[in-house]
Amino acid sequence: MxxxxxxxxxxxxxxxxxxxxxxxNKGKLMHLFPKDYVVVDIETTSLSPDWGDIIEIGAVKVVNNEIVDKFNYLVNPTFPSNYELDDFTTNLTGISENDINNFGKSNAEVLREFLDFVNDSILVAHNASFDINFLYDAILKEFDYEFKNDYVDTYNLGHFYAFKKPEMNNHKVADFVKKFNLSNEAPFNDMHRALNDSLLEKQIFDLEREKLGDDWILESQYTxxxxxxxxxxxxxxxxxxxxxxxxxxxxxxxxxxxxxxxxxxxxxxxxxxxxxxxxxxxxxxxxxxxxxxxxxxxxxxxxxxxxxxxxxxxxxxxxxxxxxxxxxxxxxxxxxx
Structure with a gap:
């Protein structure tokens, strides 16, 4: 509790x-800066697991603070049938219905490969409960398996500790991109795409580490x-x-x-x-x-x-x-x- x-x-x-x-029964929210971890981001058709589907998972594996591997798959939630994607999601992410139906893999295949990719790593995400809850529910439904990796939230770290108001009034990924002129070489750098956002969130985590110190840890969550x-x-x-x-x-x-x-x-x-x-x-x-x-x-x-x-x-x-x-x-x- x-x-x-x-x-x-x-x-x-x-x-x-x-x-x-x-x-x-998921993992714990951690307040620390591990050197080995996996940054994860997902794109979905809704902001609630009760209504929406995961349509893309992106992740980057970090060892000793350096990226060593990348993970990126489109998901077709109704594979092998065609999936109907709403205009709102396409306009937000740039992912089209054709993308999903031509290149998307099944939930089971992508989630299985994702579990192999992350193994028991600590996860890092922005607004982490959103990504973790979606993944937890999808993995539980697909495999009857509880996804219990501990995780760090870069939004939480930035908002409450590293870049509190008035230094930064808002803490969305886009706010960090604008303030610190962040960019990467992902093919969809200008829109909500899972691998792109994972790469940006790795940079945000680095900025927070630099600001608070490599050995910083929240000693107490009770005071x-x-x-x-x-x-x-x-x-x-x-x-x-x-x-x-x-x-x-x-x-x-x-x-x-x-x-x-x-x-x-x-x-x-x-x-x-x-x-x-x-x-x-x-x-x-x-x-x-x-x-x-x-x-x-x-x-x-x-x-x-x-x-x-x-x-x-x-x-x-x-x-x-x-x-x-x-x-x-x-x-x-x-x-x-």
Whole structure:
């Protein structure tokens, strides 16, 4: 459990639902700089494992801080049948439906080769829980095997330790690329592609190592400094919460009907973890949690909040994780005993 300085309301609907949700028995989030590791990045059709598929995996193996091998495969989730890819994903990544169907391999083949490539290495990723959760669920589904490699999050290291505000206000990969003029020789350097982003994230990890020191390690994760209508209570973020928990510092919006917990309980829960509940999607929103949608917009099964979030993402104005309420509960379950 994270060493979060909070008081949990055991009667809260979200605590009850989270406890009933199966936890991912995955590896631990580490705060250190190993010399041997594997950087990994994935491209997906959604920001939630409940809805989306992995369509590309890229990785670079690092030994003694030097890249020694690379891994990059397109995935056809319906192999050998043709896969239908939406325009939003193609516009974001540059990966086309033809790419998937002509060059994509099956989930089983790519995931098996990926497991052989990483072996028991520590993994490094940007917003690591996104990549790790997708991979964990896909590997569990394909092989009934728990993917338990420990991992380091370059976003977490940059945001909370190496390049805190005001030195850097935002910490997306693109923000590091712009600030430090990063580039590489990957063929798709100007767009979201898995190998390209892995190479950039290796450079971000090097910058954080240089800033904090090769021997830096977080000594303690337990001491931090500082359809039914109803009125939403206002909750302020608990700044004394453990910064290493996956919600700390995020601006989070909920939309749709939340089947297993109330919105007030959700707002209280994330605020206790150091997150800020927002009523509407904005450019500074970090996460949108989506429940059951009503067909009251031009796009079926999407609320106006989700449509706005997707528009901001596509325009490059925001970096918002869109997750299902079930995926949110899985993340919450990892924090609660």
């Amino acid at each position: 994270f060493g979060v300085k909070i008081e949990i309301n055991e009667m809260s609907s979200i605590v009850t639902a989270a406890k009933e949700t199966r936890k991912r 931090r400094h500082s359809g039914k209508k109803y009125e939403l209570k206002k909750y302020e973020a608990n700044l004394d919460a453990d910064e290493s928990n996956p919600f700390y510092g995020l601006n989070i919006v909920f939309t749709g009907t939340l089947d297993r917990f109330t919105r007030n309980d959700a707002h209280e829960f994330i605020a206790n973890l150091g997150a800020t509940p927002q009523k509407g999607v904005r450019m500074d929103t970090d996460m949108l949690v989506v429940g059951v949608q009503q067909n009251n917009t031009k796009e079926p099964n999407k609320s106006s909040k989700q449509i706005k979030a997707e528009s901001l993402i596509e325009q490059g104005k925001a970096d918002i994780s869109i997750v299902s309420d079930e995926e949110f509960l899985k993340m919450a379950a990892e924090i609660i005993d």
